[in-house]
Amino acid sequence: MLHPHTEVRFINPQIGSGVFATRLIPKGTVVWAQDRFDRVYTEGEVRALEPVYQEILEKYCFRDCEGRWVFCWDNTRYINHSFFPTCIATPYRFEIAVMDIESGQQITNDYGFFNIIEPLECFPEPGCDRTRAMPDDLLRYADTWDRQIADAFRFFGKVEQPLSLVIAPEHLAKARQIACGEAAPDSIRLCYHDPARAPEDPARA
Numbered sequence: 001m002l003h004p005h006t007e008v009r010f011i012n013p014q015i016g017s018g019v020f021a022t023r024l025i026p027k028g029t030v031v032w033a034q035d036r037f038d039r040v041y042t043e044g045e046v047r048a049l050e051p052v053y054q055e056i057l058e059k060y061c062f063r064d065c066e067g068r069w070v071f072c073w074d075n076t077r078y079i080n081h082s083f084f085p086t087c088i089a090t091p092y093r094f095e096i097a098v099m100d101i102e103s104g105q106q107i108t109n110d111y112g113f114f115n116i117i118e119p120l121e122c123f124p125e126p127g128c129d130r131t132r133a134m135p136d137d138l139l140r141y142a143d144t145w146d147r148q149i150a151d152a153f154r155f156f157g158k159v160e161q162p163l164s165l166v167i168a169p170e171h172l173a174k175a176r177q178i179a180c181g182e183a184a185p186d187s188i189r190l191c192y193h194d195p196a197r198a199p200e201d202p203a204r205a
Contacts, residue, residue, distance in 0.1 A: 001035040001166050002076045006107060011080075015123075018080045018106050025101040028155025028179075031087045032076055033094040035166040041069040062114035065091075067193045081120075082108035083128040088145050088152070089113040091190040092171035094163070096156070098148040112137025113145075115193040138192040145188045153178045153185055 005023045010016070025031060046057055046069050060077040061069040071077075085108045087095040101107060111120055111133040120133040134140065156179035164172060177183040 001033055001037070001163055002072075002074050003029065003031045003107075004162055006031075006075065008075050008078050011106075015080065017078050018108075019075055019078050020106050021101045021103055023103045025097055025107075026155065026159040027097050027100050028152050028159050029097045029101075030094045030156075030161055030163045030167065030175075031097050031101075031107060032072075032079075033163045033167045034070065037073040039071040039073065040064075041071065043067055043069070045069075058117075063117075063193055064115070065191050065193050067115070067197065079107055079109050081111040081122055081133060082106075083110060083122070083125050083130050084108075085110045085113075088149055089188060089191055090149055091186045091188065092167070092175060094167055094171065094175075096149060096152045098152045110137070110141075110145075112141060113188070113191065115191075135195070136192075138188060142187055142189045142192075146185070149188065150178075150185050155179075 002019070003021075003025060005021060005025055006019050007022050008017050009020050011018050041057065041061075046054060049057070057069055057071060061071045063069055086097060086099055086101050086105065087107060087109060088098050089095050089109070095109070111122070115138070116133060116135050118135065122131060122133055124131055153175070156175055167175070174183060178185050
């Protein structure tokens, strides 16, 4: 579920649409959390679909640490890529704002979080020498993203969290412990899906 203070806006024909904040979303706010309406597909389920459906899922899904495809039911699927993302994924099935997101500012992710299958060419951005999101970016940039996540968690308990109702209780409890300094955040490396991993257990899907 996407933060309520957001909306989809058309940007231009080249980029298409994106998601923008409609009011200030402070650093440390959960901007997206996986909820019961998000559809999760196993790799086998995806490959059993007709190509037209596979193309849609390949465009709009992300893959979790188990290699499952997660299709978000709401406007989350319109969040664009940036090498300087406003939000970063965590191992707790939610994304956290790593900066203050001003009203009218675009909400972005680094697609390198999402276990993409093949390199993705991206628009160049000033101040960044990366031009592609890569399947192993979660391992390449984990230290940087971990530092940003840890810094953002310092504000978790000081800002409104409208998505707290859809965060799994165990993950919400862990987030509160981190915010209070009682625990350290787990590394974003836990979100990585190793392609060499044994096939997923259908019982866990």
